[in-house]
Amino acid sequence: MIKKINFSSLLSQLLLLFFVIIWITPTFGLFISSLRDKDLLAISGWWTSLTTTHVNEIYRMSGKEEQIEENGYFIIKGNFFNNVEGKKIQSFGISSKKINQFKIGETGIFKDKSEVNIFENGDYIWKSLNKFEKKKGKRIFTTSLSPPKFTFENYKEVFFKEGIGQAFINTLAVALPSTLIPLIICSFFAYALSWMQFFGRDTLLAIVIASLVVPLQMSLIPILTIYNDIGALFGVAAKSYPGVWMAHTGFGLASTTFLLRNFIKSLPNEMMEAARVDGASHYDIFLRIILPLSIPAFASIFILQFLWVWNDLLVGLVFLDQVPSEIILTAKLKELLGSRGENWEILTTGAFVSMTVPLLIFFLLQRYFIRGLVAGSVKG
Secondary structure (H helix, E strand, C coil), X not given: CCCCCCHHHHHHHHHHXXXXXXXXXXXXXXXXXXXXXXXXXXXXXHHHCCCCEEEEEEXXXXXXXXXXXXXXXXXXXXXXXXXXXXXXXXXXXXECCECCCEECXXXXXXXXXXXXXXXXXXXXXXXXXXXXXXXXXXXXXXXXXXXXXXXXXXXXXXHHCCCHHHHHHHHHHXXXXXXXXXXXXXXXXXXXXXXXXXXXXXXXXXXXHHHCCCCHHHHHHHHXXXXXXXXXXXXXXXXXXXXXXXXXXXXXXXXXXHHHHHHXXXXXXXXXXXXXXXXXXXXXXXXXXXXXXXXXXXXXXXXXXXXHHHCCCHHHHHHXXXXXXXXXXXXXXXXXXXXXXXXXHHXXXXXXXXXXXXXXXXXXHXXXXXXXXXXXXXXC
């Protein structure tokens, strides 16, 4: 018996696979780039990381201190690669205008009539009838095949030299309270807007919805000015961790309240009525009924708020001083990009480090994510 093909289901699965590939590919590429050698990263893309790469390099031969006399010639010997295994020279040149002038086995002749032979493994023999007089040897331009190379040196440099480790801890110190504080406040507020009867409830809900469209940038400086005035009154600094916690809490109140209220409002009214008949107070209903049933909503909102705070740059720049004890991860990456724009190995490694915590949070709570987002969209 031939089963019918459900084209709608097949199409949805193909679309899902397409979006998964689009999301995973750059993430995988960033991870591979963070492990690559900085020289290879600068000249080739991550998709070539498992293949050999053509590398153009400049080396300088040893000077007169290394020369020996042999069979009437003054000879200088050495190796360009310093015991690096796997690299193979394909061609070389003695001028920057012709870097591939000679193949391996051919002899390069300089203007002073000295000769050089380059070997595949990086060895060289430079000989002349006249004694070498200069401390520095001549430059050699090579084209070589470099094997794939992966290293954890990038991570060591990022964590222990560039200050990313401290910025990582600072960002955690900002993100966790800035996520939990609005979640706690808004859970009570959302319950009140859903199941408590009081004057002005609909007006409050309208204000919450209206505040969702207020641009964040419009309120940054006015809020900072208020914080400065309060800080001057009590003798505390406005730019501090409590200040940025309160800022993120304020900016997240409206969206968190709106999403939580939609979910809590969708819960069956019969349960609330039964609890009231049994003598339960609003506190008992909230603690014993609402909270256990709202775990998917709390998890999904926790993910959204945490991701927003973790990836935030603007609020962190405005409400925190850019000192090692307070600078956040995104600000540190911005600083590296400004001062070390050529060091891609540092930037890719720092960017991947910044992704690890959001990815971990998402995968731990993802089973609640969709349930929490769509639960309040349909009542029933």
